[in-house]
Amino acid sequence: xxxxxxxxxxxxxxxxxxxxxxxxxxxxxxxxxxxxxxxxxxxxxxxxxxxxxxxxxxxxxxxxxxxxxxxxxxxxxxxxxxxxxxxxxxxxxxxxxxxxxxxxxxxxxxxxxxxxxxxxxxxxxxxxxxxxxxxxxxxxxxxxxxx
Ligand SMILES: [Zn+2]
Numbered sequence: 001x002x003x004x005x006x007x008x009x010x011x012x013x014x015x016x017x018x019x020x021x022x023x024x025x026x027x028x029x030x031x032x033x034x035x036x037x038x039x040x041x042x043x044x045x046x047x048x049x050x051x052x053x054x055x056x057x058x059x060x061x062x063x064x065x066x067x068x069x070x071x072x073x074x075x076x077x078x079x080x081x082x083x084x085x086x087x088x089x090x091x092x093x094x095x096x097x098x099x100x101x102x103x104x105x106x107x108x109x110x111x112x113x114x115x116x117x118x119x120x121x122x123x124x125x126x127x128x129x130x131x132x133x134x135x136x137x138x139x140x141x142x143x144x145x146x147x
Pocket of ligand 1: 043044045046047048049050129130133
């Protein structure tokens with residue numbers, strides 16, 4: 001009797017842990033908790049947002065990822081365009097280059113950039129200053145495709 005109770009408790013704990021893990025994954029990758037919505041965050045050209053640093057010789061290089069140590073053109077998107085209001089970084093498998101989106105509270109934008117942490121149903125909006133990017137924060141929003 002006792003052994004079966006312990007087994008039952010263990011099975012229950014394992015089931016709960018598995019559910020918690022699964023929910024965490026779903027929340028992050030599929031956003032099922034926010035049906036039809038996209039996680040919208042903000043970024044600017046700064047080294048903190050874009051993962052670059054200035055070396056003693058004035059050169060700017062990536063600080064992490066596959067391009068670590070390689071030259072970084074500050075303010076230039078991965079597509080080669082100049083980052084400006086309306087520039088959106090996204091996961092290109094979900095939102096390819098050139099996709100036009102309307103984001104409530106921000107306006108119209110075009111996908112022209114990528115980001116190491118921008119995966120799945122998550123987009124990153126460009127702001128001229130770090131303060132503005134921080135003020136935007138992180139919101140789950142219904143984003144409209146324009147094209
Ligand atoms: Zn920044």
